[in-house]
Amino acid sequence: MNFGKGPSVTIDPTAFERYRRSPNARTTLLRLFLGMAIVILLWGATTAAVLFGGTYLFFTWQAPAAPPPDGVMQGFLASPVGILTALVSFAGIWIGLWIAMRWVHGEKLSALLGNSRRISWSGFLKGLIAVLITSLISEILLYLLQPEIARGPISVSSWLLFLIPIAVLTLLQTSSEEMLFRGYLLRGLANRFRSPFIWALLPALLFTSLHWSASASPAINACVLASIAAFALLLTLVVYATGNLGAALGAHLSNNLTGFLLISHQESYNSFALFNARPLEGPGWATSDAVLIAFIGIACSLLTIVLLLHPRSPLRIAAEFPDQASTA
Numbered sequence: 001m002n003f004g005k006g007p008s009v010t011i012d013p014t015a016f017e018r019y020r021r022s023p024n025a026r027t028t029l030l031r032l033f034l035g036m037a038i039v040i041l042l043w044g045a046t047t048a049a050v051l052f053g054g055t056y057l058f059f060t061w062q063a064p065a066a067p068p069p070d071g072v073m074q075g076f077l078a079s080p081v082g083i084l085t086a087l088v089s090f091a092g093i094w095i096g097l098w099i100a101m102r103w104v105h106g107e108k109l110s111a112l113l114g115n116s117r118r119i120s121w122s123g124f125l126k127g128l129i130a131v132l133i134t135s136l137i138s139e140i141l142l143y144l145l146q147p148e149i150a151r152g153p154i155s156v157s158s159w160l161l162f163l164i165p166i167a168v169l170t171l172l173q174t175s176s177e178e179m180l181f182r183g184y185l186l187r188g189l190a191n192r193f194r195s196p197f198i199w200a201l202l203p204a205l206l207f208t209s210l211h212w213s214a215s216a217s218p219a220i221n222a223c224v225l226a227s228i229a230a231f232a233l234l235l236t237l238v239v240y241a242t243g244n245l246g247a248a249l250g251a252h253l254s255n256n257l258t259g260f261l262l263i264s265h266q267e268s269y270n271s272f273a274l275f276n277a278r279p280l281e282g283p284g285w286a287t288s289d290a291v292l293i294a295f296i297g298i299a300c301s302l303l304t305i306v307l308l309l310h311p312r313s314p315l316r317i318a319a320e321f322p323d324q325a326s327t328a
Contacts, residue, residue, distance in 0.1 A: 011309065014319065015241070016242075019115055022187070024105065026105045027188050051086065083271055084166075091172060093177070094176050097176075112187060123247035124246040124247065127251035128254045134300040134301075135254065152274050152275055167261075181207045182248050208228045211228045222294070261274065
């Protein structure tokens, strides 16, 4: 199968074939579904415990004169502490994956990282830089479309103070999602099915569906989901090209850090951003705006693919071939 072959980019499938064959005999469909159920249960339980506990403690200490207009929970989530707490909840995915890999499949959690069972730090750094470049290009294009950018409420000193905690917690969030969608689910499905319409598209569609926003218009939701789907397929493609999650981890982290710390397009997650753009969930967006936003997102994902896979790119990522991978 030539999943990533084109006139200027050719991907050797050897590394991914090694990765897809790495699960043991206990990786059956039934066990894969059981493992997913464990992950979802732990993720949900951790999210409920962290959010309800954090909301109670926050408003007990704050003792507001009147409840927030959007409700106590929404008021907490919109606060800086609430955003940090929400990111902590993704630890539930890591816990669930460890339990599933250890007790359901009889494998080490590190088996999900790639053929070497370690993160490719070279790939991680290149993915981080590539998406930082294309994110800046995306922000320039979005500014030309809608030049409404205001300085965020956070001071530079506070921003520097929260820089490392936000980066660490964002890494917790993005790494848990990559381990689940591009690691556990993709690897398990690829081991059972040859068709990329199953092992590539199903995890990408599931990942994309989690980004639906009830507060956004149908047109904006459609454009955001189209952009997320393109990004999810980009992440899948770099795993296919390398047999390792390193580049996908770096790319996802860079994408989310840009939104959390530099320019936010979501009103509910703008507490730590230096600049706030017009929120996508807000009113007044035309259908033509949504189409252009989707086009920008998809085009930047394609540009990221070129940066990471083109033979002449200085950011070209390398595959982990069987003779380079550890057998430990």
